[in-house]
Amino acid sequence: MRKSKFVSIYNDLSEKIHQKKIDAGALLPTENELCAQYQASRETIRKALAMLSRNGYIQKVQGKGSIVLDVSRQNFPISGLTSFRELAAHSKRQWTTNVHQVVLLKPDEHLKMVMNLQDGQTVWQVVRSRSTEGESVILDRDYLIQEVVPLLTADQCAHSLYDYIENELGLKIGFAKKEITVEPANEDDYHYLTMHEGTHVVVVRSLVYLENAQLFQYTESRHRADKFRFVDFARRDHM
Template structure:
């Protein structure tokens, strides 16, 4: 099980062993893993070595700790490829998950200069401002703030936003969504964000800003999202050029 002659560090071998237990469903989300002492006795290694392996898996999102209780298997991360443009609702449905939203704020407001520039509209033009929590199987995935020009995306309601915004834009407004530019950064959650996302304060999150365009080059959406780092990961395929 542990190859002491291998150049691969023992802590890494333990990590791979625990990952295998998770991938083969010997350990499932919510299950407690064996204690550090049990692993120490099983592998005949120091507790520091075991602790390093478990800490690495916590940082990677495979495990999570509950103070005074133990270490448990996390829900596995949802993968999203960066090659295609889909809305959150469409993406969750494709994965067999139930999409949902909890709207925290929905209002019509004059566009601030920074928002107006990215939507190619004039400062103070009306925009829909929508703050919501995005859910997958009733679990919070992201905190999202969206801005849409009201003179372009007409008749928007909370009910439409709670269903599928992209379907409404294409099917009802007969507008063609074409492409988006997206910037992804890493950060740590603040206290208010942590409460809404049901994660610890200072937990890793992904900051994502997306500017989405119609086929005529007009941006119709600016979205600033904060995704849970323990539930989401992005995958990109790259070809040598």
């Protein structure tokens, strides 16, 4: 699937901001200048700028332009719905995904309750860890309803689940409900993660829905607490 031009422009500008080719506090070129630079329509440029604003890269000031915000610190966003592969693409670190398990199973009673599953429904269980700088610091356990995702391979899980679901299966992912807690490390954390002296992990549990509001995924993502800062970028709605 061909990437929309405004997404390519967003990626280019956000990368320049990350690499400090455009300094925090500086003004982006005007819309007319960006149209000429990227050979794009004003509507396309405005979509790219809106995406930059929504993700905390710029602040639009009427009569002045788009001011670049400080994004120098590495953060793990808690809002939005972004795949790990997309987050890693903007990270200064090199990341590796290790797929430990891809199995089809009958859900237990807890999972049936969490995902509102009916008797006879089956789910894919995917266990992956994420490593950087020689240490495993994230453990992801995903459950996907087989009726929505009929087939799943380790290669697809190693690359990107969301890329496969959206670009291969042609489904549109809509939104997620998230819960964040700090919990004592369990047996799996000590087995899959490089824990050192840490005794607790930050756990992000997500229910992910398609655009038509159909639940298709439950994820438990466990993070080594000393490696991440969980942030949100909020804008006040002016009524």
